[in-house]
Amino acid sequence: MSVYIQNFLKFRPLLNELVARDIKIKYRRSVLGVLWTLLNPLFMMIILSVVFSNIFRFEIENYPLYILSGQVVFNFFSDATNGAMTSIINSGPLIKKVYVPKYLFVISRIFSSFINLMASFTALLLVMVATRSELHWSVLLVPVPLLFLVVLSTGVGLILSAITVKFRDIVHLYGVFTTALMYLTPVIYPITQLPEWLRKLVELNPLTNILSMVRDVMIYNHIFSPMSVIIAIVESFVMLVLGLYVFYKKQDSFILSI
Amino acid sequence: MNDNLAVKVEHVSMKFNMSSERFDNFKEYVIKTLKRQVSYNEFWALKDISFEVNKGDSVGLVGLNGSGKSTLLKTIAGVLKPTKGSVAVYGTVAPLIELGAGFDYDLTADENIYLNGALLGHSRKEMGEYYKDIVEFSELSEFMNVPIKNFSSGMVSRLAFAIATIGTPDILIVDEVLSVGDFRFQQKCVERIQAMMDAGTTILFVSHSIEQVQSICNKIVWLEKGNMVKYGDAKEIAKEYQNT
Numbered sequence: 001m002s003v004y005i006q007n008f009l010k011f012r013p014l015l016n017e018l019v020a021r022d023i024k025i026k027y028r029r030s031v032l033g034v035l036w037t038l039l040n041p042l043f044m045m046i047i048l049s050v051v052f053s054n055i056f057r058f059e060i061e062n063y064p065l066y067i068l069s070g071q072v073v074f075n076f077f078s079d080a081t082n083g084a085m086t087s088i089i090n091s092g093p094l095i096k097k098v099y100v101p102k103y104l105f106v107i108s109r110i111f112s113s114f115i116n117l118m119a120s121f122t123a124l125l126l127v128m129v130a131t132r133s134e135l136h137w138s139v140l141l142v143p144v145p146l147l148f149l150v151v152l153s154t155g156v157g158l159i160l161s162a163i164t165v166k167f168r169d170i171v172h173l174y175g176v177f178t179t180a181l182m183y184l185t186p187v188i189y190p191i192t193q194l195p196e197w198l199r200k201l202v203e204l205n206p207l208t209n210i211l212s213m214v215r216d217v218m219i220y221n222h223i224f225s226p227m228s229v230i231i232a233i234v235e236s237f238v239m240l241v242l243g244l245y246v247f248y249k250k251q252d253s254f255i256l257s258i
Numbered sequence: 259m260n261d262n263l264a265v266k267v268e269h270v271s272m273k274f275n276m277s278s279e280r281f282d283n284f285k286e287y288v289i290k291t292l293k294r295q296v297s298y299n300e301f302w303a304l305k306d307i308s309f310e311v312n313k314g315d316s317v318g319l320v321g322l323n324g325s326g327k328s329t330l331l332k333t334i335a336g337v338l339k340p341t342k343g344s345v346a347v348y349g350t351v352a353p354l355i356e357l358g359a360g361f362d363y364d365l366t367a368d369e370n371i372y373l374n375g376a377l378l379g380h381s382r383k384e385m386g387e388y389y390k391d392i393v394e395f396s397e398l399s400e401f402m403n404v405p406i407k408n409f410s411s412g413m414v415s416r417l418a419f420a421i422a423t424i425g426t427p428d429i430l431i432v433d434e435v436l437s438v439g440d441f442r443f444q445q446k447c448v449e450r451i452q453a454m455m456d457a458g459t460t461i462l463f464v465s466h467s468i469e470q471v472q473s474i475c476n477k478i479v480w481l482e483k484g485n486m487v488k489y490g491d492a493k494e495i496a497k498e499y500q501n502t
Binding site: 099252 | 274285338339353359360372375
């Protein structure tokens with residue numbers, strides 16, 4: 001165990017460099033740069049709230065805020081897992097030539113998505129101010145569900161990255177899967193509108209629980225129940241352990257199939 | 259245990275499965291597995307190699323193309339994990355295996371110095387101390403803010419060599435990189451390696467030029483089709499190798 005920790009400490013600077021590189025490359029040559037992470041969710045929110053408050057109507061108070069909070073959480077998950085999925089294949093040339101702990105590539109993608117999440121969170125706060133909705137003290141609890149979200153995404157990302165090395169189909173398959181998952185998460189609709197059987201299915205999705213925790217503290221000034229915390233801990237950490245296990249088992253064969 | 263040991267290679271064998279067909283998708287894989295058509299051609303790139311390198315030695319690896327030299331170096335560098343046997347390395351390793359492997363071509367030379375340094379396990383602060391030395395050695399001071407996709411291949415390898423050889427590593431692994439750059443720069447590289455050897459660095463060296471190996475190394479590992487033919491004093495083996 002101590003060998004792993006030592007190794008991690010040795011390569012910790014690499015984590016910083018990889019995250020910095022991701023961010024730099026993403027916004028290089030764009031005039032607005034990092035501002036895009038703020039603008040992107042805002043534009044999406046405007047489009048979706050125009051569409052859904054005029055065409056399909058949901059009875060939700062402050063719908064823009066509802067949809068934006070859903071977007072921010074879901075986009076982080078989709079961005080982080082998609083980035084993590086291709087992180088190993090994209091670093092193929094590197095892995096073939098230098099010894100580097102391979103999980104660092106996955107973690108760095110999760111981190112850079114997290115930095116984006118911080119930016120879009122600022123957008124969320126701006127919208128709250130602009131719509132004159134009350135900011136409650138419960139907002140201070142929002143790091144708790146976000147932590148579960150990061151742990152969950154890391155677990156899923158580790159599994160995806162390890163399998164994708166062998167089966168490139170996953171990249172295409174997962175694209176479809178994330179679209180389906182978005183509709184299985186109450187991002188744009190309220191969960192109360194669903195028929196009973198579908199509601200059960202949506203509640204099985206770990207993201208649903210995490211998202212409702214975020215909305216509880218952000219919008220409703222309501223502190224999430226201990227039960228939902230326990231469920232989130234179990235779901236996200238089981239995913240992480242599973243991810244670490246799969247990744248650990250597969251990592252030595254990466255180089256043979258990259 | 260012998261304190262004087264730098265690298266210990268014990269019964270290392272490396273197997274590659276060269277599946278006659280490669281599967282890149284599920285459907286094919288499932289169908290072929292069900293039909294039991296998955297056939298692997300086993301290929302042993304290394305067969306039961308054992309040797310020890312003492313601190314301060316410089317060992318040349320010679321052999322024809324495909325004899326397993328690079329595979330052996332990669333197992334020592336930790337890039338490949340041997341199928342059987344074990345490799346123990348005592349000290350820090352600076353791999354010069356393929357120059358420029360860790361570069362991101364969209365980043366500038368300046369940013370790449372830090373990225374590449376981090377890949378070798380150096381922090382930003384450490385790299386800051388070596389920064390001047392790197393710029394000087396690579397002779398690229400005017401181009402530090404240029405994305406290296408605009409560099410010529412010679413410039414890229416000069417930068418890579420300068421980064422990889424900072425400080426004094428315990429073990430330096432050199433794989434045919436001295437054939438890069440112009441004559442003058444090659445000279446400079448050899449001088450730098452020589453200076454490291456004087457400082458006590460252990461060198462593992464692959465080159466096709468037996469003269470170069472002879473001039474740098476005091477021991478030679480002779481590989482042929484994954485087998486170790488001989489390991490011992492450089493002069494004797496070089497003579498024998500040239501005669502075959």
